[in-house]
Amino acid sequence: xxxxxxxxxxxxxxxxxxxxxxxxxxxxxxxxxxxxxxxxxxxxxxxxxxxxxxxxxxxxxxxxxxxxxxxxxxxxxxxxxxxxxxxxxxxxxxxxxxxxxxxxxxxxxxxxxxxxxxxxxxxxxxxxxxxxxxxxxxxxxxxxxxxxxxxxxxxxxxxxxxxxxxxxxxxxxxxxxxxxxxxxxxxxxxxxxxxxxxxxxxxxxxxxxxxxxxxxxxxxxxxxxxxxxxxxxxxxxxxxxxxxxxxxxxxxxxxxxxxxxxxxxxxxxxxxxxxxxxxxxxxxxxxxxxxxxxxxxxxxxxxxxxxxxxxxxxxxxxxxxxxxxxxx
Amino acid sequence: xxxxxxxxxxxxxxxxxxxxxxxxxxxxxxxxxxxxxxxxxxxxxxxxxxxxxxxxxxxxxxxxxxxxxxxxxxxxxxxxxxxxxxxxxxxxxxxxxxxxxxxxxxxxxxxxxxxxxxxxxxxxxxxxxxxxxxxxxxxxxxxxxxxxxxxxxxxxxxxxxxxxxxxxxxxxxxxxxxxxxxxxxxxxxxxxxxxxxxxxxxxxxxxxxxxxxxxxxxxxxxxxxxxxxxxxxxxxxxxxxxxxxxxxxxxxxxxxxxxxxxxxxxxxxxxxxxxxxxxxxxxxxxxxxxxxxxxxxxxxxxxxxxxxxxxxxxxxxxxxxxxxxxxx
Numbered sequence: 001x002x003x004x005x006x007x008x009x010x011x012x013x014x015x016x017x018x019x020x021x022x023x024x025x026x027x028x029x030x031x032x033x034x035x036x037x038x039x040x041x042x043x044x045x046x047x048x049x050x051x052x053x054x055x056x057x058x059x060x061x062x063x064x065x066x067x068x069x070x071x072x073x074x075x076x077x078x079x080x081x082x083x084x085x086x087x088x089x090x091x092x093x094x095x096x097x098x099x100x101x102x103x104x105x106x107x108x109x110x111x112x113x114x115x116x117x118x119x120x121x122x123x124x125x126x127x128x129x130x131x132x133x134x135x136x137x138x139x140x141x142x143x144x145x146x147x148x149x150x151x152x153x154x155x156x157x158x159x160x161x162x163x164x165x166x167x168x169x170x171x172x173x174x175x176x177x178x179x180x181x182x183x184x185x186x187x188x189x190x191x192x193x194x195x196x197x198x199x200x201x202x203x204x205x206x207x208x209x210x211x212x213x214x215x216x217x218x219x220x221x222x223x224x225x226x227x228x229x230x231x232x233x234x235x236x237x238x239x240x241x242x243x244x245x246x247x248x249x250x251x252x253x254x255x256x257x258x259x260x261x262x263x264x265x266x267x268x269x270x271x272x273x274x275x276x277x278x279x280x281x282x283x284x285x286x287x288x289x290x291x292x293x294x295x296x297x298x299x300x301x302x303x304x305x306x307x308x309x310x311x312x313x314x315x316x317x318x319x320x321x322x323x324x325x326x327x328x
Numbered sequence: 329x330x331x332x333x334x335x336x337x338x339x340x341x342x343x344x345x346x347x348x349x350x351x352x353x354x355x356x357x358x359x360x361x362x363x364x365x366x367x368x369x370x371x372x373x374x375x376x377x378x379x380x381x382x383x384x385x386x387x388x389x390x391x392x393x394x395x396x397x398x399x400x401x402x403x404x405x406x407x408x409x410x411x412x413x414x415x416x417x418x419x420x421x422x423x424x425x426x427x428x429x430x431x432x433x434x435x436x437x438x439x440x441x442x443x444x445x446x447x448x449x450x451x452x453x454x455x456x457x458x459x460x461x462x463x464x465x466x467x468x469x470x471x472x473x474x475x476x477x478x479x480x481x482x483x484x485x486x487x488x489x490x491x492x493x494x495x496x497x498x499x500x501x502x503x504x505x506x507x508x509x510x511x512x513x514x515x516x517x518x519x520x521x522x523x524x525x526x527x528x529x530x531x532x533x534x535x536x537x538x539x540x541x542x543x544x545x546x547x548x549x550x551x552x553x554x555x556x557x558x559x560x561x562x563x564x565x566x567x568x569x570x571x572x573x574x575x576x577x578x579x580x581x582x583x584x585x586x587x588x589x590x591x592x593x594x595x596x597x598x599x600x601x602x603x604x605x606x607x608x609x610x611x612x613x614x615x616x617x618x619x620x621x622x623x624x625x626x627x628x629x630x631x632x633x634x635x636x637x638x639x640x641x642x643x644x645x646x647x648x649x650x651x652x653x654x655x656x
Contacts, residue, residue: 168498171520171524192499193501200583209546
C-alpha cells in the first residue's frame with residue numbers, strides 16, 4: 001500500500017469480518033486484474049462463510065476460465081436478493097459496471113476498491129490507491145491486514161491480477177512491493193509457468209493469424225513517434241478472430257524503436273471505431289482518450305468514436321500529434 | 329541459491345576478494361543473462377579496484393547496448409595479458425566461448441559459474457546451480473555473500489539478466505527467490521518500465537515486419553500439438569531484418585492453444601538450417617536438439633542441421649512427433 005493510498009481501508013476490514021452478504025461487481029469487459037482480484041476476494045469471503053454473489057455482465061474471456069472459483073460468477077440478473085455490502089473492484093466510476101448498474105442499490109453500503117487515479121469516490125467507503133499496480137495488490141494488502149490466510153487458489157487469482165496489470169512486472173507501475181507480493185504468492189504454491197501457459201500460451205490459431213494480418217497494416221508517422229494498426233470488420237471476419245483476440249495488438253505498434261505512442265483502430269458494429277492507445281514514457285494517453293469520451297491510465301487508455309475508419313484515424317492522429325508536441 | 333547448487337561457491341568468494349586480475353568470458357551470441365550477469369560482476373569487481381578484462385566474440389546485440397558498463401566489452405583478441413582468474417559465465421562447456429577459446433589459458437585458474445543442467449564442470453572451481461533461473465541470480469547470491477554492495481548500475485544489469493532468462497518472471501524457472509531478488513534490485517533504483525522499453529520496446533520496423541511475414545508461414549500439425557514457422561533467406565532479406573530479430577519468433581508457434589512444441593526453421597548461410605525449439609510443459613526439447621547436435625534447456629533449445637529446409641523440416645518434425653509420443 002502506498003502511504004497516500006489507505007483511504008477508508010481501516011473501515012473496510014471490519015465490514016468484511018462483520019457483515020454477512022456481499023454483492024461483488026467489476027467493470028464490463030473485465031480484464032485479468034478485475035477477474036483475478038474479484039475471485040480472490042470472493043474465495044476469501046467464502047472461507048469466512050460469508051454469502052457472496054459475484055456478478056458479471058459479459059461472458060468471462062476464455063483465457064481466464066481456468067481460474068479457481070471462476071464458476072462463482074453469475075449473470076447480474078440473478079442478483080435479486082438484498083445485500084449488506086456491494087463491493088466494487090477496479091471501477092473508476094459507477095457507470096463502469098454497465099448493465100449491472102440496475103442491481104447495485106440492492107446493497108445497503110457501497111465499498112469502492114480501485115487504483116485508477118480518475119476514481120470518482122462514489123462509495124460510502126473508498127480505498128483508492130493510484131500508486132499500486134493493480135487491485136490485486138490492494139486485495140492482497142486487505143487480506144493481509146485482515147489476517148485472512150491465503151491458499152493456493154486465492155494466491156493464483158491474485159497472481160494473475162498483479163501479473164496481467166503489470167505486463168508481467170514490466171510496466172513502470174511495478175514496485176518493490178509488487179515483487180514482494182509475488183514472492184509471497186509463490187510461497188502459497190502459485191505456479192508461474194502453468195499460469196503463463198494458460199494466460200499467454202493459449203491463443204487461438206485465429207488470434208495468431210489476426211496478429212499477422214494486423215501487422216501487415218502497420219504504419220509509422222513521418223517523425224517515427226506514432227505507430228498504428230488498423231483492423232477492419234472484414235479482417236476480423238476473415239481470420240475468424242474475436243474482439244477479445246484484439247487485446248494487446250496495440251502493444252506491437254508501440255514496441256518499435258522511437259515510437260512513443262501506439263494506436264489500434266478497430267471497426268466495431270454500428271459505424272463506430274474502437275481506439276486503443278499505449279505510450280512509452282512521455283505522453284499521457286488517458287488525456288487523449290478523454291478527448292474522445294474515453295479514459296484509462298497515462299500509458300494505456302481507450303475510447304470509442306463515431307465515423308468512418310479514415311475520419312476517426314485522421315482526428316485521432318491529429319490529437320496524438322498535438323499531445324506529442326506538448327510533451328516535448 | 330538452491331540447497332544443491334552451492335558447489336565451490338565458498339571457495340570462489342575469496343578468489344574474488346584476493347586475486348587481482350580477471351578475464352571474463354561468456355558464450356557466443358550472448359543473451360540478456362550472459363551480458364547482464366557479466367556486466368554486473370565486472371562492475372562489482374571494478375568497485376573492488378580489480379583489473380577486469382571482459383571479452384566478446386560477437387558484437388553486442390543493439391538491445392543490450394544501453395546497459396551500464398556495456399563499453400567495458402573488448403574484442404577477445406585484446407586479451408593479451410596474463411590473468412589470475414578466468415571467470416566463465418553461462419557457459420555449459422568450454423566450447424561455448426567460441427573463438428575466445430584461444431585466450432582462456434592466459435588465466436591461471438578457471439571459475440565456471442552456470443545454471444545449465446548439462447554443464448561439464450570444466451572449471452577448477454564450479455558453481456553450478458541448475459535450479460535457479462539465471463546466472464543473474466547466481467551473481468546476486470555471490471555479491472550478497474561476499475558483502476559487495478549493489479548500486480543502481482549493478483542492479484540494472486542483474487535485473488536484465490534475471491528478467492530476460494525468466495521470460496519476465498513467466499517461466500517455470502521463476503521461484504520465490506527470483507521475486508525476492510527482483511524486489512531487492514528495485515530497492516537499488518532499478519526502473520522496470522524504462523528497462524522494458526529498452527529491452528522489449530525497441531524493435532526495429534524490420535523486425536516487426538519480419539514477425540508479420542513469419543506468422544504468414546505458420547503451420548500446425550494435424551493433432552494440433554506442434555506449431556512451426558519457417559524463415560527463408562529471402563524473407564530475411566526482403567524485410568531487412570537481422571538474425572537477432574528472429575529471437576523470440578518461435579514463441580509465437582508455441583503460444584497457440586493445444587500446441588506443446590513450437591519450432592522455428594531458419595535458413596542460414598552455407599546450406600544449413602538453424603532450428604529453435606520451445607515446449608510448454610511435457611516435452612524435453614533439449615533431448616530433441618541434442619539429436620541434431622544442439623542443446624539447451626528442457627523448454628528452450630536449439631540446433632543447426634545441414635540440408636534443405638524441406639529435408640530438415642521433415643527430419644525434425646519426425647523427431648518431435650516421437651518425443652511427443654514418449655511424453656504421453
